[in-house]
Amino acid sequence: MTGEAGAFGAPRVLAAKALDQLITLLAQDGYEVIGPTERDGAVVYDTVDGAADLPLGRLDEQEGGSYRLKSSRKAGYFHHVVGPHNWKRFLYPPHQVLFTAARRRGGFSITVPDAAPPKRAFVGVRACDLAAIQKQDTVFTGRDYKDPGYAARRAAALVVAVNCTRAGGTCFCASMGTGPQVGPGYDLVLTERLTGDRHEFLAQAGSQAGADLLDKLKGRAAKDDDVKAAEAAVTKASRSMGRTMVDGVETLLKENLEHPRWDEVARRCLYCANCTMVCPTCFCSNTQDETSLDGNEAQRVRTWNSCFSIEFSYIHGGAIRREGRSRYRQWITHKLAHWHDQFGSSGCTGCGRCITWCPVGIDITEEARAIAADKGRTKT
Amino acid sequence: MNTAIVDPMIPVPYQVRSFQKELSDTFTIELTPASGRRPFHFKPGQFNMLYAYGTGEVPISMSGDPADPSKVVHTIRAVGTVTDTLMALREGDNIGLRGPFGSSWPVEAAEGHDLIIVTGGIGLAPLRPAIYHVLKHRKKYGKVCIFYGARTPEDILFRKDLESWRGRFDMYADVTVDRGTGDWAGPVGVVTNLITRGRFDPHHTVAFVCGPEIMMRFSVQTLNGLGVTNDRIHVSMERNMKCAVGLCGFCQFGPTFVCKDGPVFRFDRIQKIFPVREL
Incomplete structure (x- = not known):
């Protein structure tokens, strides 16, 4: 979001109504457009046909274990932050058929479902969530073995990112270094501005596809003031973030695997796995086998799973992580510490979803801080 | 496909x-x-x-x-x-x-050393290919010892193999059982008891260990006590696995994925996390 012309052109200012046009253009280009839309009292990601499907004028109030939407005149299309959904449900679907096996004389044959992915445009990808997509890129395509389904869906996706100009109640992306300013990797990035009767977007292309869209949307060349105002709004969001992750959390957790805090958090945790389902980077999956009633066809299905489930660590004779403390410890140490060893970065983006959607409001930043405040203690 | x-x-x-x-x-x-x-x-x-x-x-x-x-x-x-x-x-x-x-027993890196194999129960199965390899290239190794533990004499796996290895003059093989049923006349007790009987040079020994975690823990202790250092001990870990290619997350063991970083680990690389309960 600099005033300079980037590799794909200078920033432009678009009137608010250009959002509807953008969605139409994407649909005309053959994209299924996915964006934020209100359903069952929350902003979720689903197919949108136009700007009217977006939650204009709605704000989310979030705290540990609490999420409420309310109307506000100060709210444009994107002043809400992140809800219970994240983009992994489109790139790494919760239920995937790996193959179908058909029983034949003397054996069976295997058929792999057609993997041609839908062309999808994600509208409203926040900085934290673009970082999350990139973390999952590394998991699924950046190490020894590649997930070809993920790679194909990702290659077919177009990203319209949005800079946050408001911090949500549980956000801590600034301390994770992922936001609120969107980093590289978008096709187009928007910063929404709503002041008085002015409602517009500052738009900058990050790819040729983004530049082509911006050409069609026209608008006017951005002035220095437009760019500075947008930057100031993002900086303000960053400064107003109420939560931070403690420094040095990777080493902290690795050195406190027997800390009494694990027992303490285990007494509050319900092992419901909500945190792992709403987490935009959690990638663990189970495989299950489903057989037709006559037994002539069997499917192998890959489904999201969670380190909070008892089956997760099951080997013959029982689960490795029987106690709640071990399962919570697995989740947070993987996310904040061991992810560095495995994938070269933290697994946390600071989106705050695990805090908001925890039924008992367990706060990952608070748990890390509690250990930092009392480090070195071991269970007696 | x-x-x-x-x-x-x-x-x-x-x-x-x-x-x-x-x-x-x-x-x-x-x-x-x-x-x-x-x-x-x-x-x-x-x-x-x-x-x-x-x-x-x-x-x-x-x-x-x-x-x-x-x-x-x-x-x-x-x-x-x-x-x-x-x-x-x-x-x-x-x-x-x-x-x-997954990873493998470092049979080539062990050349030139004494090689000892400590195993229990079904743990002999993943080691048999290593034993076959070593015996095929017998001259490349120093002393070769196999220590095997089973629950009872009826639970001894690959009995014919063990008997033939025991019958060779160029290696040492010994078997112990937890409970000596029937006409068992061999040793009774844990497999670590056998380790101290083997004649190998602990300072020039590579060890392959595979069995239940508790057995591996005590085997490592015994080996350390004799002077075999953790960088020369290799163990095979077991965890739940769904994908085997590092994508499903189930087999995580601290920073590692047992499926692709293991199952065979050089012990010094996991010695910090190995004793942590339920990790």
Whole structure:
């Protein structure tokens, strides 16, 4: 979001109504457009046909274990932050058929479902969530073995990112270094501005596809003031973030695997796995086998799973992580510490979803801080 | 499957060429591709994912000779739904196979050293390919010792192999049992008792250890006590595995994925996390 012309052109200012046009253009280009839309009292990601499907004028109030939407005149299309959904449900679907096996004389044959992915445009990808997509890129395509389904869906996706100009109640992306300013990797990035009767977007292309869209949307060349105002709004969001992750959390957790805090958090945790389902980077999956009633066809299905489930660590004779403390410890140490060893970065983006959607409001930043405040203690 | 990108999650049909019962709950199957001839190369200690039609998939180590790529040999203990189904297999039946996966016993790095193998129960199966390899290249190693522990004499796996290894003059093999039933006249007690009997030079020894975690823990302690350092001890870990390629997350063990960073680990690389309960 600099005033300079980037590799794909200078920033432009678009009137608010250009959002509807953008969605139409994407649909005309053959994209299924996915964006934020209100359903069952929350902003979720689903197919949108136009700007009217977006939650204009709605704000989310979030705290540990609490999420409420309310109307506000100060709210444009994107002043809400992140809800219970994240983009992994489109790139790494919760239920995937790996193959179908058909029983034949003397054996069976295997058929792999057609993997041609839908062309999808994600509208409203926040900085934290673009970082999350990139973390999952590394998991699924950046190490020894590649997930070809993920790679194909990702290659077919177009990203319209949005800079946050408001911090949500549980956000801590600034301390994770992922936001609120969107980093590289978008096709187009928007910063929404709503002041008085002015409602517009500052738009900058990050790819040729983004530049082509911006050409069609026209608008006017951005002035220095437009760019500075947008930057100031993002900086303000960053400064107003109420939560931070403690420094040095990777080493902290690795050195406190027997800390009494694990027992303490285990007494509050319900092992419901909500945190792992709403987490935009959690990638663990189970495989299950489903057989037709006559037994002539069997499917192998890959489904999201969670380190909070008892089956997760099951080997013959029982689960490795029987106690709640071990399962919570697995989740947070993987996310904040061991992810560095495995994938070269933290697994946390600071989106705050695990805090908001925890039924008992367990706060990952608070748990890390509690250990930092009392480090070195071991269970007696 | 003619897709351009190979999906590591898709099994290939194999056919059971022979089924042999080993113990009351343990059996060995030999597999060849259901169609065509494809040599199967693997390294000792690696494993395959075996798919039983409609039931599920399990990680099973190869137990055959790594120098023979014409067939795939697995020795399996029936301890759950999938392995129970595999135990019902007979010659001619099909199963799905993908692999080989994982790290291997460093048989080449161990050349020039004394080699000791400490194992218990079904843990002998993933070590048998290493033993075959070492005996085929016997001159490249110093002393070779095998210490094996079973619950009872009836639970001794690969009894013929053990007897033949015990009969050789160029190696040492000893077996102990937890309970000496029948006419057992051999040692009774834990396998660590055997280690101290072996005549090897601890300062020039490489150890391969495979068995239950508790057995591996005490074996490492005993080896350390004799002077075998952790960088020369290798253990094979076991965790729940669904994908075998580092994508499903189930087999995580601290910073590692047992499926691709293991199952064989040099012990000094996991010594910090190994004793942590329920990690």
